[in-house]
Amino acid sequence: MMKKCAMIGCGGIGxxxxxxxxxxxxxxxxxxxxxxxxxxxxxxxxxxxxxxAYTDYKTMYDEIKP
Structure with a gap:
C-alpha cells in the first residue's frame, strides 16, 4: 500500500x-x-x-488526507 506524502514549505530545505x-x-x-x-x-x-500545488496547508490536508 502506498503512503501519501504532503510537504509544507517549498524552499531550500524542502x-x-x-x-x-x-x-x-x-x-x-x-x-x-x-x-x-x-x-x-x-x-x-x-x-x-x-x-x-497549494497555498493553504489546511486545504491541502483536507483534500489529500495524507
Missing amino acids: GYHLGHLVQFKDIIELAGFCDLIPEKAGQFCEKAESGK
Missing part, C-alpha cells in the same frame, strides 16, 4: 528532502506541496512529476 523522496516513488505518493508562493509549490509538483 528541495533537499524532495530530492530524496522522489527516489521512493514506488512506495510514496507525493500528493501535495504547499507554499505561500504558488509558483514554488508548482515547481515542486513539476520536479516530483506528481501532486497538486
Whole structure:
C-alpha cells in the first residue's frame, strides 16, 4: 500500500528532502506541496512529476488526507 506524502514549505530545505523522496516513488505518493508562493509549490509538483500545488496547508490536508 502506498503512503501519501504532503510537504509544507517549498524552499531550500524542502528541495533537499524532495530530492530524496522522489527516489521512493514506488512506495510514496507525493500528493501535495504547499507554499505561500504558488509558483514554488508548482515547481515542486513539476520536479516530483506528481501532486497538486497549494497555498493553504489546511486545504491541502483536507483534500489529500495524507
